[in-house]
Amino acid sequence: MRFREPGLRSILVAALLCALVLAGCRDEPVASQVEIGDGSVTISGDDAVVAALNWTPPAVTLPAEDPEAALVQAGEALAADDLYATADSAIPLYLGLASVPGYERASARGLQRAQARLLELGAQALVEVDTLDSAAGMRAAHEFAAVARYLAPGDPAVVAYLERVDQADRLRELNRAAERALQAGDLGESGGGALALFRQVLAERPGQPRAMQGMAAVESAMIRRAELAAEAADYRLASEWLTHAADIRPGFPTVEDARRRLEGVRAAHVRRLRDEGVDALPRINGVSVARARLAQIIAIAEPGDPVANDLRERIDRAVHYGDFRPGQVFTDALEGGARGPQMIVLPHGGFMMGALPGDDDAADNERPRHGVRFERGFAMGVREVSVGEFRRFVDATGYQSRAMRRGFSMAYDERTGNFLRRSNVDWRSDYVGRPAGDTMPVLHVSAKDAQAYVDWLSAQSGHRYRLPSEAEFEYAFRSGSSERFPWGEGTPPEGTGNMTGALDRSPSGRRWGNAFPDYGDGYWGPAPTGAFRPNSWGVHDLAGNVSEWMADCWHENYRRAPEDGSAWINPGCRNQVIRGGSWASSPAQTRASWRALAQVDTTNARLGFRVVREL
Template sequence: MLAALLLVSGCEPAQQRVAARQDPAAGAQRENAAQVTVSADAESDLSLNWRPPLTQLAKADLPQARRDAEQAMKQGRLFEEADSAIPLYLSMLAIAPDDARAGRSLERAVRAVLAQGRQAVAEAGDQAAALRRAVAIAAVIRTMAPRVQDLAQPASDYLASVDLAEQLWQLNAVGEDQLRQGQLGEGGTGALSSFRQALQLQPDQPRAMQGLAAVESALIRRAEQAARETDYPSADRWLRLAAGVREPVGTLDDARDRVARIRDAQVAALRDAGIRDLQTPQGLREARDKLAEVLRIAAPGDAVAADFRRRVDLVTHYGLFRPGQVFTDALESGGRGPAMVVVPHGAYRMGAGEDELGATEAEKPAHYVRFERGFAVSRTQVTVGQFRRFIQATGYLARATRRGHSIVYDERSGNFVRRNGADWQSTYSGAPAGDDMPVIHVSVRDADEYAKWLGAQTGRGYRLLSEAEFEYAVRAGRRGRYPWGDSGRPPEAAGNLTGGNDVSPSGRTWNNAFVGYGDGYWGPAPTGRFPPNPWGLRDMGSNVSEWVADCWHSNYRRAPADGAAWYNPGCRARVVRGGSWATSPIQTRAAWRSSNDSDMTSARVGFRVARTL
């Protein structure tokens, strides 16, 4: 192998061609440079001979030649040209064979060449120039070693190291060329095989180790590309092959994480696109197609895929949600909207029965209403703080603010009276209200404007509840006169109702109240202070009565059967639903309804919002 980098013409080996490409100066010779030739028996042993570029000297030239040779030694110019140290010493010995000093200096120069050769071999792993120099020095050593005492074994070891370096170079160069061509060796040949052969010759050889790392990286890239193309069987195969390239160093774990992230991102993107499909009237088919793709590429037990499947299964009835789910929508201006609770789809008997005690004709006839889809209802009544955000964002002037007064409770007289300055910022008595109180002193138009603003901020369908939705939600799957059933005695903590045990700040009590019941409040309570009903809604049918979207109709004949609001454009009489802190027991019934002017504002009436799913 030692001759391989120095064969000329058509016999030039692959290693030299690779080296020449990497070093454009390869092969260039200086004038009077030493030459390496192939001996007559090259075909049998490929031995190399070095022909030193001798200079013709006269004896008178010896002193200057000695000075020139010593200077060349100091400069490290040992053999390449006629004025290098070894050629000069050889030229001196040619005319003065007994010059012991020249002989000793020649030996010193040859040992220095050997040291340079060892350094070149050490650098030859990835430097073509260093390998060429090591081979050139090998020729010098083969020629000069017999003339130096005790140099036979060091020379033999050096020549073997050059031969090994040449073999390693060729294997690594071939492996790197195969790597560039994409011949990684997954079939047992290619770059992987070449680098492994190099490592068999020299374990832990840096260039071959780097080659293995490059093969591993290429296999990982193929795995990641397969993952990007959603071909996860192939991605797994490439990763398995990569895992067998070398001892684990953490790169495979990172690669698996990246492939997993690619898969997760694809699953999430399909899920997100499917969810967008589900928001369109005809999007269910497209969503199911995306679900099929998710199930094809997702890892077993993938939580996102399972969630997407549940959403598709539930979309007919709940859009993107599930019954009982609590969520909030982001507001465009920052923050979140009210907490919303998903009410289950279903059917119920709306209105009062013919023999219901306290019922009016306006609550009849009882009729069945069916909701093909669920809908969301705000968990509590809209608060002063939530309404304040709307006012601050829009500059809207609520009805009581424009008018300058509203109806409040007067503690001295025990009556509801008109009071100047009372508006949505006020309590039931006209005092400043805290942000956690239900907003009151609002008209139905004020409530509508808030719902429209909420819809614009979130891009969702916010609105007031329909009358059918309110009664459906207040009953929460139960039958009976009251939200809790037929008993005329509310259970403990049923809500903020007119209780016989309630006492006003001045000691007043209710004349018409639930006997024996007390909730600790005279006036509205902060929202959410009482336990939720079975569907997770708080203060439903208590605390404050609520505006709904319907116009007033004197009975339910021809009322919608699908739960939609019964609305006539331009109507002024609107519906208020639900009991409050200051309504009689009869008005706390689940079927109770009241007609009110759309501009009415009161200390007893607030509202909550619904959202289409």
């Protein structure tokens, strides 16, 4: 729509607005009269509320012999939105016809339609003011208001429109003041400033686009200040700015995204300092350098930051103890600059291996219960080996897994609820045979595939990696306890792991027939590695997610089993032990002592593996 600005109209608007501003600056209602041409406008306390300005219809001369032509002309002008600007516009013509005998009703109907269209165009102008800060739109809205007030000052629709014009004036000035404050850097994090002004607009007009954009700009400015603080390594100040920004638009992800980004910057900075400290430790005066890096970390990290604690403990060990300590998490460097799986050092010690007395779910192959002692600690994978980690091995070696060579594996079938043979399913696939993400545990791998991976990992790192012995697995699973389940008995606590729960549902609504009551983990199928909290020794998913290959050959019981925790291996064995419940295992198969056999070439959607590293 094009807003008309006839003749001296802009001069009239400017003069009247000046009068309005002068009247509005008084504490009490004021009445004054401004002479403009042959008309006048009176501005009082009440008039200022609606920001009205007068309109005088242009003089219209109607042909006495043909008023019908004037009526037709008025209708055409109305259709063309030529409402009031000249003597040939619709409203002046209809006003002129009002005094012609016999045309009073036609005039009234025409004026009614013209008034409705006038208010409609005024509403459009106010939308333009809201969204584009249009000066032309604001002038047009005022002109429409003046004409509407002339036509029907007491009409409820006109009064409502005049109030909207007045509100648009107020909000426009508030927005402008807020934007000036924003440009000046007065954001208002401590009160006042741009933030308070934009909020004042939104209190009166919730969702007003210009104010909403202004709020987003204030939020963006605060985030930028947080980024600048982070660049200067002042992460506490950065956090303060993000806290201010978070109060501006609750529910929007912008601040949390920035927080994660800056936390990533801080975490990278902390890790870099830690790595510099660790690298310095073996060198001359390395402890002094490492202590200086630790002081820098403490200055920028949150209290209790695990990376700071790690460097502190490394310094203590370098001074007093030497290499590893229980609970230490590490990754080994591989050729080409990559890192191996994340490992955690488990303590040396002893435990009673096998089924507990009175365990009705235990099979004979879980007995006799016997003592095992580890004279030396060992490192275990914090998580199951992921698809991405296995992919690195395959890309480096061109290895062809068992399922790839034979062209199939056992995958879950949602239609039947069973595990069925499916073609073109291998380590790259998920539990139903679709492409698997890199953070998912690798499935569809045989014991020989797992062994090939640990052999490659050993060659890459220069350290001995292998599959766990089942004694090591149960030792880590129990993590110092002597219960059937890691949590004791009954329903697992929320977030324990990916196991069969009565609250779990498959994509088509299937339920488990034998499950932990009142438990659900949100997954039907494996979860990404490490998605649930670790056990007390820092190892994830030993009780659930996927069952895992052990290094041991299968034996029917523990008679003559090694007492030092090593794997019980017979050369050339065709069956190996699997341990740990999976996402589709019954509660009985989630117990610490549960064990089962599988042929070494077995591949399916419930079976993966993790690694152990000797120290």
